[in-house]
Amino acid sequence: MRIVSLRVAQFRNYESVELEPHPRLNLVVGPNAQGKTNLLEAIWVLGGARSPRASDPRAMIRFGHPQAVVEARLSLDATGAERDLRLDLRPGGRLFRINGKAITRHADVLGTLAALWFSPDEVDVVRGGPAHRRRFIDLILAQADPLYRAGLLRYVQVLRQRNGLLRAAVKGASASAALLAIWDEELAQSGAELVVGRLGLLRDLAPVASLVYQRMAGDGAPLEVAYQARYDIGPSGSPDAEAVREGLLRRLQALRVAERARGVTLAGPHRDDLVVRAGETDLRHYGSRGQQRMAAVALFVAAWEWMRARLGEAPVLLLDDVTSELDELRRRRLLTVLPAEAQTFITATEASLLEGAGPSPGAPGRTWRVSAGRLELVPGR
Known part of the structure; x- marks a missing residue:
């Protein structure tokens, strides 16, 4: 998958820019607070993902303007067919169009422009709380697997209904055992499908x-990633939905008194976690910042490979300031592990920080310099 052309208008500090990215490597350089990250963010939200920097669309609209527009023409690897994708950001929400047709459900846009975003904050997939790791695997699966995406939406709806029943019980409303048992079954069934997908x-x-x-x-320390659930999921190497369903159901029944007291569901995929180790070291608690960052990058590169195999399309890589906290040796190693087949956008304050980017030191590509929301193509690449 390649972005053939990109237009960004009234988005953050961009008034209007148009560019034709290189099919492989695109370097975006400039001082801080000039718009480098904003450009990557525009691509990311165009693919249907939530902005990692703003929950309200209004924050992405240039001050004094009623809406922002991001649009791109995509070329698909498998067929060479082209696809037009447009996003209108308004104070009331987001409107997507694919080949001119409005998309009513935002979830249906995921995977249209498959992408992976990595920034300094993404190291939280290793050092942060469980929610970061759940979000990481859920977004990968949701972009590549429509069945998982539908299952995730269904699980969220069931969880909301069950929590509402439990909250009502805390306030003194009647919550019959029979009604809770029904929601137990619903939660265990939909939850098991998610766990099997994650495993x-x-x-x-x-x-x-x-x-x-x-x-x-x-x-020589190998990286290990293990799924952690507080209920029996059976052998993780050969996940079985029925075994997971029964394990989760037993756990919900065991937690019945505690859940009624607290008014919240205490077990399920929404509380599961990943454990990331290098050898015997749990990197979340005992890893160095360098180890945590390398492990996070490794997970994202592996996710790219998985998505390409699953989709038959190479996801776009968005790498924001990934080299800033690494020494020169590790920076060079990081740049050499990036997939050579990916269309990649990398930001940095100085072009020298990206020396050696791409599959070879002389790799073709394009470099843009950003200043106050203006893009200038740098000659020579």
Whole structure:
């Protein structure tokens, strides 16, 4: 998948810019607070994902303007067909169009422009709380698997209904055992489908991430990624939905008194976690910042490989300021593990921080310099 052309208008500090990205490597350089990250954010939200920097669309609209527009022409790897994608950001929400047709459900846009975003904050997929890791695997699966995306929406709806029943019980309303049992079954069934999808992803992701991590770290400690649930999920290597459903159902029944007291569902995929280790070291608690960052990058590169295999299309890579906290050796190693087949956008304050980017030192590409929301193509690349 490639972005053939991109237009961004009234988005953040951009009045209007148009560019034709290189099919492989695109370097975006300039001082801080000039708009480098804004450009990557525009691509990211065009793909249907929520902005990592703003929950309200109004924050992305240029001050004094009624709406922002991001549109792109995409070329698909498998067929060479082209697809037009447009996003209108308004104070009341987002409107997507694919080939001119309005899309009523935002979830249906995911996967149209498959992408992975990595910034300094994304190291929280290793060092942050469980929600960061759940969001990471859910977004990968939601972009690549429509069935998982539908299952995730269904699980959220069931969880909301069950929590509402439990909250009502806390306030003294009647919550019959029979009614709770019905929602237990619904939650266990839909939750089991999510867990099986996640386990399947990790089974494919973990060995690739370990290889990438070792190439960057330069040592023999393998990276391990394990799924952590507080209920029986059976053998993780061969996930079985029925075994997970029964394990979750038993756990919900055991937690019945505690849930009625607290008014919230205490077990399920919405509370599960991943454990990321290098050898015997739990990187969340005991890893160095360098180890945590390399492990996070390794997970994202492995996710790219998985999505390409699953979609038959190479996702676009958006790498925001990924080299800033690495020494020169690790920076070079990081740049060499990036997939050569990906259309990649990388930002940095100085072009020298990206020396060696791409599959070879002389890799073709384009470089843009950003200043106050204006893009200038740098000659020579």
